[in-house]
Amino acid sequence: MNALRTTIEEIYGLFVDDGSYALLILVWLAVAALGFGRAPGGASWGGPVFFLGLAALLLENVIRSARKIAQERAGQSL
């Protein structure tokens, strides 16, 4: 039972590290599928727009994580 739980946790960990980051990626995917993917002409500009959204999510998460880690470090050194 313990081994099964560890395996499930490891598999989950393959895809999810920061929960909010993974959730936002999935939300953006849903927006692409249900929103602009169905908009007029969406098929032609959908791909590049989808990429730009992913780029924004990555940058936002790195900035947020960097601030958090740097803040924790600063707190430790004080």
Add this chain to the structure above:
Amino acid sequence: MINWAHAGPSALAAFLASLVEFVEALTIILAVGTVRGWRPAIIGTIAGVALLTLLVLIFGPALQQIPLHDLQLFIGTLLLLFGMRWLRKAILRSAGLVGLHDEEAIYQKQTLKLSEGREIVRERLDMVAVATTFKATVLEGLEVVFIVIAVGATGHMLVPAGLAAAAAGIVVIVLGFILHKPLALVPENTLKFAVGIILSTFGAFWIGEGLQFHWPAEDLSLLGLACGFLIVALLAVWLARRIDAAFTLETGSVTSNGAQKIEEGVHS
């Protein structure tokens, strides 16, 4: 006949990603073999490989039954989550905010852990050693299997991706056999950075295909997406370094101000 020019990106992604996973598995297998003996280490590894083979044989053909667009969307989503996670971590590591993966330290830790209770098991099969290598092989191997299926299944590239992963396995096994120590010199974060970009690229591309977007320049869009992810990742590293430097500077000035005040207090 495999068209390697077309299969190149899938094969490269599978090779590099598998290389990282095999290095991680080798570290644990070497630690077990050195401390608890090679027989249980090899038995655990073979059992792990057998389970993985069984899983591939069961689930591999099932993938062929899924309609193409659904398969592209499903695999693309998993690839994107997997790739973006690797890329995020590689960026934070490159910026010096998260510690690097140290194979030597992991080897030492495993060796120490496995040394405990070593005397008890001498005659019978050492089940702790078997279980440790079995677990390492299955968990790291699952990632290899997933990567091979993910980069190969949607574009009929399973064979080149599988061959590339096998080549990575052979490289790691041969190096491990020759060196007899963990492959600490493999630039793991650089590999993870590159693989993160490749997997995110494939993920975004397959999702687009699954949603029936028309990528400009079709398959050549993969190159454009990879360049895009690379630029964004490099920008993210630069930003993360600046944020860290800014906080360090702030803390330094606060600390030195505090020290100055204490000094002033002592003098007055």
